[in-house]
Amino acid sequence: TLDDADLYGATLTAADLADATLENTDLRNADLRDIRWQQIAGIKSANIAGVRNAPEGFVAWALSKGAVQSSSDPH
Numbered sequence: 001t002l003d004d005a006d007l008y009g010a011t012l013t014a015a016d017l018a019d020a021t022l023e024n025t026d027l028r029n030a031d032l033r034d035i036r037w038q039q040i041a042g043i044k045s046a047n048i049a050g051v052r053n054a055p056e057g058f059v060a061w062a063l064s065k066g067a068v069q070s071s072s073d074p075h
Helices: 058-064
Strands: none
Touching: none
16 A cells, blocks of 8 residues: 555656555656556556656556646645
């Protein structure tokens, strides 16, 4: 469970996010190269603005599941 985590600018290269919940997580500018994301359990309200190296289809999928793209700092 990574709900409400601050992963701003984090390097998540090759992370296995199967069954992870990322609700309300700050993923702005995170490096998502080669992540395993197809089975993420929840991503509602996660901020994915500026994510780098996102796998094909990830951004559209995340937005369809309730993620947001906001460049402003939520804090």
